[in-house]
Amino acid sequence: MTGAAVTTSGLTKKFGHQVAVDGVDLEVPLGSVYGFLGPNGSGKTTTIRMVLGLIVPTAGEVQLLGNPLGRIGESLPRVGALVEGPAFHLYLSGRDNLRRLDAADLRADPATSATRIDSALDRVGLLAAATKRYRAYSLGMRQRLAIAASLLTPKELLVLDEPTNGLDPQGTREVRHLVASLADEGSTVLVSSHLLSEIEQVCTHVGVMHVGRLVAQGPVSEIGGDARPRARVETDQPQVAARIMTELGVRDVRVDHGSAVGELDGTAPEKIVAGCVQQGLAVTGFRVETPSLEDTFVALTGEGFDVSG
């Protein structure tokens, strides 16, 4: 696996005074499944639009499958894209909408158009609703049609911006399988989401956006590996437990919901239990938690509910 499917350097986009994307150095390795994460408004879609040549960066460079900014169009036939949700003609059927997109593609072979369209529809489980007007599609069906549209011809890179938005749990799982199977076929997948748990299992790499900046990027193992395991003591006197833990060298001890939590910094977990029991505390539960990617994500982007504006 050499080279990168997408690289950007110092990529910046300003809308008026607002800096939507600020000096982003993205690196999506060939063959990876790259999870592009970030809260609402953090600049994921804006970055993706620049990578696809839909908007012109205020500053910075893009390389898409080996082509620089001015020649992105030469790479696009090898790129399937889903950008900021589905968009189709309301009064055409799902199949007719795909026909239109296939007709617009100078490289698509007209002789195989019908079979390719139907197999794309089949792949997203939409064949039964192929003749229904787009207008009558549910949100999930629309999302599926948009994914089908990106699969009309074989692609080396798929850019999927929030592909699971509006899908039911079953649909979300199917998208995950789809992403995995595309990766198995050798495609690189850049998939954005603000719900990490949805794509966590299939990603090999992640990049985390926060207020327009890329705050972390790398293989999943490295990103998740930064954080230390945490010990949690459940007791009726969490303040006392917290004091004991701090004395034992546990860092960042907090009290939350009838338990004390802290980062294990070389302290052996069994010592904590022993320490608490010795002091006469009623310990009702003890856990050592390895932080999930989700926790890392929250730590990087802050826990606040507010969007980055």
Added chain:
Amino acid sequence: MSAVEAGVRDVTSRPRRLSTRFLRSELGLVFGRRRNQVGLVVLIGPPVLISIAVKSSASRPGRGAPDFFSSITENGLFVALAALTIEMALFLPLAVAAVSGDSVAGEASTGTLRYLLTVPVDRLRLLAVKYAGIVAFAFAATLVVTAAGVLMGVVLFGGGNLTLLSGSQIGFGAGLLRVLAAALYLGCGFAALGAVGLFVSTLTEQPIGATLATVIFSAASLIADSIPQVSWVHPYLITHNWTAFGDLFRSPIAWTGIEHGLYSAAGYIVVFFLAAWARFSTKDVTS
């Protein structure tokens, strides 16, 4: 860099230089759309109304009626010319403005524009295909009015020799040919208005706004053309030469007005298509 290229499989075939698939898809979209079909049906209204009204009123239209009206009872072909004259001011420009204003702005507002561009469709090719659809609709609209007029006129008033405005007569076939030429000439004028609509359509994401602006452009041109104090501007107005189609019914044909009209239309098409291209080629597609 070379590593990237080596890792890239060649999965797509070479692009074909020429394909009419996208154009046919665009025509299907323009003519398959219910709103546009209804528009074409509405355009049939005036020729039908004119012919029935003239037929049912015993007396000939009074003095001061448009040129072609007074001749309708003599030859049905004049119904087509009267209908074109009436619809030239508002109905036909409105139809062309609706389609051209919608061309790019409509795709932008539904978001389909971003998916066409990532297919990818080259931006110049997209504009060219969009404009081809507009031109096809402009001519279709003009021809629908003409055909309805000819049909109603010949059925209600009969055909036969056509008396020209200058008094001499030509055969029905030659007359029909001149009516067709008049329709095609007007079609060129509306194609020019379509180029204006295409340009406006690249400025906004609101198709209705683009349509309105195009109608206003055409109406303002008509108004300016009727104000003698600004006569210096008249030759440059988009609507100024439209009425010259009447010159086709003189003997010999007075080509000057027609020629001016065609040059003017060509000028509008070149200028506004280039303006649309200048605007669209670097436009941020954020919808």
